[in-house]
Amino acid sequence: MKFTHILTLSTAAMLFLASCEMKNELTGSLTDKADTGALELGVSVKQPVSQTRADVSDIDTNTFPITVKGTSTGVDTIVRNYNTLAEMPASITVPVGTYSVSSHTPGTLEKKMTQPYYAGDTEVTVTKDITSSVNVVCRMANSRIQLNYGDDFKKAFSEWTITIDDGSEMALSYTQKDLEPEAVYWYFGDNVTAIKVNITAKTTAGNTVTQSQTFRKADASENYEEIGDNFTGGDALQINMGTVESATGTVTGITINTHITFEDESESVEIPTIGDDDKDEPEEPTPSESVSISEPEGNSYLIDGVDLALGTTDYPEKKVVVNMKAKDGIQNVLVKVKTTNGTFEFAAGLMGLTSENGLDLASDKAKDLSDLFTLPEVGDTQYSFTLNEKLLGLLMNTPGYEGIHDFTLTVIDQKGNQKSAVLTIRVNK
Template identity: 70%
Template sequence: MKFTHIITLSTAAMFFLASCEMKNELTGSLTDKADTGALELGVSVKQPVSQTRADASDIDTNTFPITVKGTSAEVDTIVRNYNTLAEMPASITVPVGTYNVSSHTPGTLEKQMTAPYYSGDTEVTVTKDITSSVNVVCRMANSRIQLNYGEDFKKAFSEWIITIDDGSEMALSYTQENLNPEAVYWYFGDNVTAIKVNITAKTTAGNTVTQSQTFRKADASENYEEVGDNFTGGDALQINMGTVESATGTVTGITINTHITFEDESESVEIPTTGDDDKDEPEEPTPDPGEGAVTLDLPADVTYSISEGTAPSSADAYIASEAGLDKIVVTITAGNDAFQAILVDLTMDGQSFLAENGGVDLIDNADFGNLVSTVGSTAPKDGDTSYKFPIGAFFTFLNMTGATDPGKQHEFHITVTDKNGETANGVFKVTINE
């Protein structure tokens, strides 16, 4: 489809939607005014207990948008949206019925944010000639994660890659480039009961220590009847990194000390970690796996809907080799004809993503660097020991081409080769529904 046709169709769609909204508004105005009541709306925020006594910034709920949506049959076509609480009238008149009133922090809740995001909703029944007061209580929807490095850790290691993975399409990543990372506000979504911490670190003596440990909310040293096993909004996690040394002073491992503060509690409690590397006695490190080890940590395969707007904000592959990266070759198999047409014409420094053409080597690839600059990234350089490949930079192309064909996915095949000739490979798949 030509772009001019796409623009024409998009414009027509906008006018159609605007007409539908006007029709709904007119329909609402024809409702029998004798069968109406009034709503007086307010918004408040319930902060986690641990934030109410220290360093919690003031929250101006007057900036929160408000939505009033009919939920009972007689009013289910009525939706009233207000840009901010401050802009809406002191009271609004609506037909009798049941409504859901919702509000939230301005903007959209993202997987990773730099500040808390609050949201809430409540049900109210409007009766004839009665004014009902409604207060929407917004609770914190995301959770605070703070990673701290002990002085022993910073002294012992010269390089590291740490990922904090909740099993979703995106993981937090930390390296030695930021020794004092800021707190991250993370949206866990539903049914996250465990978090995995993966570490690859190079000691100042040249040895590499790897570790993978998991912690679960249910294992917290103290728990409460009202606290479930899932990580939820309002929880605050503090993850402290330290070292394990042998009797001779050699670094043999990494300690991960994790504490959680529940939303309605003021004191933090410890969460023990478990993993394959838990040992009764520390062991001397094996020789530097930089002499042959390649790491390729892919995000979980993704399925999302364009119409529902559920596309992930990002999807990152974590690549590392202490020997230095020599090649990162990517080939793409299209899940529909429209994306296949794009791939036929899409080249990166003269290389094609099509498998029959050999794929694209991302190392020092200027065109690829321009592509991922849109998401704040760069192309990997020859000899780099680590790289975060932002596969999500391709989602713009994928969304343009619509749903994948039944039984098909967009497949990103990645092969990593280091300076020692060691390789790792994997496939990341994306399924898109309308």
């Protein structure tokens, strides 16, 4: 045979062998074709039962990337990555062994997102000459958090900062700049059992109020055996901010109502909040301990009210005195009047007693009323609000002042703690 023919045949043989080797490399086969099986892969999404929480209607799983990774000896080096489910073949051939198949929403799971993020994985064993069908079920990896402000809260406070903290390196933050915040999809990670809500708010009167509340998943009013104590993907949280008001509408505190809807449930349940019990920090006195309103022993005007007879000088037998204490010093003493008498309301309005928060007796605006009220000083720890004879005389001897007059008294200390009481004065004909 001529040398050129031999060279040609040798070259052809080498190309044939190289082609076989390249084919094996492309298919990832580490063994003979006789030791392979096939995989048919699909992806589905398990949405929370309450569809309104997902904020998505049609999820296109054809856009989800897929990874097939060998996990057993002999195939542990095999990895198949497909950019999307739509791009991968109807079936793939791989050596027999055990594989992990995973898929997820396109992109990276981040701590804070505007949409749900779905992810899932499953394990499959490939058997010789068998085609195995695999469906990767993706569930929500993050949780939906919705903060809501009640109308009473928005009316009572002019500015605020609220943080929702799960103890990680990042916390959610809210201010008055967005009164209707969108839902946030939050990734809790592992082992988050408690969430703390911190509030610093300024009332429309300019007083600062701080509060810290904690809620735990384990404290939910109804729980289920299969649900653990950790916050996990698929949970939906609603945190509602409101106020505590006295009978006359004076704001005396902040309420935080929290509800959770579990992934496989349609009804939300309440999670009660508790005060901050972080033992590493010094405990602050509660408002009831640091601020108080009371009467001298033997008086019960705050309960029974004060009855005056119009056109007489029959003053009450006992002095009308309301005592206030503020351990950390008085910042404000507010007096607001609500009355059934239009004439008296007009007169009280001229003194600033009918405005939204009333008159602050500890401010310069009250200096002209020092002959009617004993005025407190900022920083005082005690103060007595007294109806002196001059004020009683005005009420009892001014024609047209008959009616029911509610004086709402609010003392606020220099840490924002406050206490309110209502003194009712009835002027009868």
